[in-house]
Amino acid sequence: MHIVDGALSAPVLVGGTLLAAAGIVRGARDLNLERIPSAGLLSAAFFVASLVHVPIGPSSVHLILNGLAGLVLGWISFPALFVGLLLQALFFGFGGLTVLGVNTLDIALPAVIVGLLCRPGVRSANAALAAFWGGIAGALAIALTALMVAAVLALSGDAFIPAAKLVVIAHVPVMLIEGLLCAAAVTLVRKVKPELFGMPADASAVGLRAAEVRS
Amino acid sequence: MNQVSKIQRRRRLLLCLALICLPMVMNAAWAHKVLLGLWPDGSDIEGELGFSNGDMAAPGTLVEVLGPDGEPIGETRVTEEGLFRFTPTRSVPHTFRANLGAGHVAKASLPMDEMPKIRDSGTPSGDAASVESQAVVPVSAERPADAPTLDPTALEMLIAEAVRREVKPLRRELSALKEKIGFQQVLGGLGYIAGISGLLFFVYARRS
Numbered sequence: 404m405h406i407v408d409g410a411l412s413a414p415v416l417v418g419g420t421l422l423a424a425a426g427i428v429r430g431a432r433d434l435n436l437e438r439i440p441s442a443g444l445l446s447a448a449f450f451v452a453s454l455v456h457v458p459i460g461p462s463s464v465h466l467i468l469n470g471l472a473g474l475v476l477g478w479i480s481f482p483a484l485f486v487g488l489l490l491q492a493l494f495f496g497f498g499g500l501t502v503l504g505v506n507t508l509d510i511a512l513p514a515v516i517v518g519l520l521c522r523p524g525v526r527s528a529n530a531a532l533a534a535f536w537g538g539i540a541g542a543l544a545i546a547l548t549a550l551m552v553a554a555v556l557a558l559s560g561d562a563f564i565p566a567a568k569l570v571v572i573a574h575v576p577v578m579l580i581e582g583l584l585c586a587a588a589v590t591l592v593r594k595v596k597p598e599l600f601g602m603p604a605d606a607s608a609v610g611l612r613a614a615e616v617r618s
Numbered sequence: 619m620n621q622v623s624k625i626q627r628r629r630r631l632l633l634c635l636a637l638i639c640l641p642m643v644m645n646a647a648w649a650h651k652v653l654l655g656l657w658p659d660g661s662d663i664e665g666e667l668g669f670s671n672g673d674m675a676a677p678g679t680l681v682e683v684l685g686p687d688g689e690p691i692g693e694t695r696v697t698e699e700g701l702f703r704f705t706p707t708r709s710v711p712h713t714f715r716a717n718l719g720a721g722h723v724a725k726a727s728l729p730m731d732e733m734p735k736i737r738d739s740g741t742p743s744g745d746a747a748s749v750e751s752q753a754v755v756p757v758s759a760e761r762p763a764d765a766p767t768l769d770p771t772a773l774e775m776l777i778a779e780a781v782r783r784e785v786k787p788l789r790r791e792l793s794a795l796k797e798k799i800g801f802q803q804v805l806g807g808l809g810y811i812a813g814i815s816g817l818l819f820f821v822y823a824r825r826s
Contacts, residue, residue, distance in 0.1 A: 443815030490807040
């Protein structure tokens, strides 16, 4: 999922970097003392998840966990995932420093979109429904990321349809795995720490206190 | 209520255990970076193209050859086992570039001092090589008459071939080792994230 140095044209790199910087600034505005720990935790989870490889066919793909990040962090996904990507580039040599902005955009923007779309569903009083939405969030974030990678490659000269096909097909197994993982994580978080989704601490009082907590 | 908190505690414990076990499972995992290796082979340049997880590039994959200023010199295609071969016609540093699709790009250069001697091109380096081999011939003539006569250049090529064959698994292992992600790197990265979070706490606490 990481695009490496030298694969993209200069305008794409500059554009991606500027958009990613805007996203990071937007995310930093949302950040506050209460949300730093969850941002750090998801940043660490993202950093480590890239090492979990799923071997498929001739290649292998790795977990990304941006759906979960989007659900918990919203716009803060941008700074959190940027830190994770920066450290991956420095420590593991994944991606590269010049493509850091584009990679951040490819991974964090789907997280934000998924967060906006699926967060209400995850907050649902029905646990099964919430898990379903969690699964959708995990899978959708990967699909959007794959499409963005294909689009970025297309802007740099690769033909979009074959590139998109290749990237999306390669990520279908990850979509399934991330969907299941995200559904499980949502179920767990709802039981252990529902505040992460902006829900009241006592899960049994969701219906009564949801409005109060949201404000 | 007590039972619920017990279940919660057990769940938290399981989560912690899972998080702790994760890095151990992952140690065997590889990144799918593209590796491109080059070496001189006689008067050719031979190279190997593959992914860092040990898979080789598919036969027919295009490899572009670029000159010192990035101008295209030629191209070649991967044959079997991720190997490709290019016969240089100019004695300049050659850069090889391959695009395996989906953002997998690899680039590697062969510097001047590793370039193979160019054959049949009349360049000074080619002449020097032939002069040298002629000069060696009288020495080989001093050998016992019953020893099989072997052209020194042919011998040199045989030795080079044998060494390359012997070194091949070593080279693979070395590139695999270079790509291996150690436990220290994972811990280092996590440490940085903890540090950044701490720094942010400091900044935000001062601001409020």
